[in-house]
Amino acid sequence: MAKTPFDDYLTEITFQREAWERKPILRTLYHRWYAEIAASFSALRPVVEIGAGCGNFKAYFPECIATDVFKSGPWIDRVVDAHALDFTDGEVGNIVVFDVLHHLQRPLDFLRQAAKALKPGGRLVVCEPAATPWSRLVYGFGHHEPIDTAWDLFGRDGTPPDPDPGHTFANMGIGEILFWTHRAKTLAAAPGFKLVSARKTGFLLYPMTGGFSYRCFAPAFGFGTLLAIEDTLLRPFANWLTGMRMIVVFEKE
Numbered sequence: 599m600a601k602t603p604f605d606d607y608l609t610e611i612t613f614q615r616e617a618w619e620r621k622p623i624l625r626t627l628y629h630r631w632y633a634e635i636a637a638s639f640s641a642l643r644p645v646v647e648i649g650a651g652c653g654n655f656k657a658y659f660p661e662c663i664a665t666d667v668f669k670s671g672p673w674i675d676r677v678v679d680a681h682a683l684d685f686t687d688g689e690v691g692n693i694v695v696f697d698v699l700h701h702l703q704r705p706l707d708f709l710r711q712a713a714k715a716l717k718p719g720g721r722l723v724v725c726e727p728a729a730t731p732w733s734r735l736v737y738g739f740g741h742h743e744p745i746d747t748a749w750d751l752f753g754r755d756g757t758p759p760d761p762d763p764g765h766t767f768a769n770m771g772i773g774e775i776l777f778w779t780h781r782a783k784t785l786a787a788a789p790g791f792k793l794v795s796a797r798k799t800g801f802l803l804y805p806m807t808g809g810f811s812y813r814c815f816a817p818a819f820g821f822g823t824l825l826a827i828e829d830t831l832l833r834p835f836a837n838w839l840t841g842m843r844m845i846v847v848f849e850k851e
Contacts, residue, residue, distance in 0.1 A: 606763075606764035606765065606766065607667070607668075607670075607764060607765035607766065608668070608670060611651055611652050611670045611671075612652075613810065614651065614652045614810050615652035615653075615671070617810040617811070618652060618654055618810070621807070621808075621810075621814065622818070623807050623814055623816055623818055623821055624807055624808075624809070624810070624814075625654075626821050626822055626825075627803070627804065627807055627821075627825065628654060628658075629658055630822065630825050630826075631696075631725055631799075631843065631845065632654075632655055632658045632659065634845055635655075635694055635696070635723050635725060635845065636658075636659055638721065638723045638794070638795070638845070638847045639691075639692040639694075639721060639723065640691060640692055640719055640720055640721045640849070641691075642691030642692060642717050642719060642720045642721075643661075643691040643692075644661075644662075644663055644690060644691055644692075645659065645661060645662040645663065645690075645691060645692045645693075645694065646662065646663045646665060646685070646690050646692070646693050646694070646715075647662050647663070647664050647665060647693075647694045647695070647696070648665055648666075648678060648680050648683075648693060648694070648695045648698055648708075648712075649665070649666055649667070649680055649695060649696070649697070649698035649701070650664035650665060650666045650670075650673065650674060651666065651670065651696075651697075652670065652671065652673075653670075653671055653673030653674070655694065655696055656673045656675075657673070662694065663675045663676060664676075665677065665678035666678070667679050667680065667765060680695075680698060680702055680708050681702065681703075681704060681707065681708065681759065682711075683708070683711040683712065683714075683715055685714075685715035686715075687714050687715065688714075688715075688716070688717045688718070689715055689717075690715045690716050690717065690720060691716070691717055691720050692716075692720055692721045692722075692723065693712050693715065693716060693720075693721075693722045693723070694722075694723045694724075694725075695722070695723075695724050695725070696724075696725045697725065697726065697727070699724060699726055699772050699773055699776070700726055700727060700743070700768055700769055700770050700771070700772040700773060701765065701767055701768050702767075702772070703754070703759035703760060703762070703767055704751075704754065704755065704757075704759050705751060705772055705776060706751065706752070706755045706776075706784070706787050706788060707755070709722075709776075709784070709787075709788035709791070710787075710788050713788055713789070713790040713791055713850055714790075716850040717850065718850055718851070719849065719850065720849070720850050721794065721847055721848060721849050721850070722791065722847070722848040722849075722850075723845070723846070723847050723848075724773070724777070724844075724845070724846045724847075724848075725843060725844070725845050725846075726770075726772070726773030726777075726843070726844050726846070727745070727770040727773060727842065727843060727844070728773065728774065728798040728800075728841040728842055728843055728844040729745050729747050729770070729771050729773075729774035729778075730798065730836075730837075730838065730839055730840060730841050730842070731839055732801065732839060732840045732841070732842065733745075733800075733840075733841065733842040736805050736842065737770060737842075740805065740809075740811075740812065741770070743768040743769070743770050744768070744769055744770065744771075745769070745770045745771040745774075746769050746771045747771035747774050747775055747779060748771075749769055749771060749772070749775065751772065751775055751776075752780070752783060752787070755787065773844055773846075774844075777796055777844065777846045778796075778837075778844075781793070781796075790850055790851060791848040791849065791850060791851070792848065792849055792851050793846075793847075793848060794847040794848060794849050795845075795846070795847045796844065796845075796846040796847070797833075797836065797837065797841075797844065797845060798836040798837045798840075798841025798842070798843065798844045799829055799836055799841055799842070799843050799844075799845065800829075800836075800840075800841060800842035800843045801828055801832050801836070801840045801841075801842065802828065803816055803821070803824055803825055803828055804842050804843070805842070
């Protein structure tokens, strides 16, 4: 979470990298999500991350090919624009996107390109902000990016995106629109994918870490165990009430 908007994407990456290095509890939290993501991959290779940012997933899963819209650091293996993937058809075994889709003005176009790039049986694994009553309250209080689940991304499909030289576009409601509210419509607009799993997670412990911007109030001792307990206890409520993140897995048929 961030208190204020950034002028450009590179400034945000630098800020996040510094926070990541000084907050071990943040690394514990994200590594739990990374473990679930990695466990969702098919056996096919290579694994490609789109929008690798400050390289956190690459550090956790070194074999992945980390890409971003520009070379933000030595951890970026290949410069790739998420709006214009340059992989050949069937080149990739798995694609992971972590906090990327809500920065894309035309996410359906990305999904179609990802389906083409994947081998049959390959998977697209997505982690995005979730829109629930609890997450709307927390994000609304502590995050600068908007959550607009009424945004007409389907109506904009097929039109060119607006100019965004700083790569600052954001709508944290995009994941909710694509994978919950209009899931069937999304699958129809991005043929070739079947849904493997979709779930929401996170409640109190996530905001208690302070994210990338705020002071941490979560206990360092036993934090990983507390995450597991919270996830288990709140699983019946996460998808509709308490969840703050979503992890969605698609497979190319």
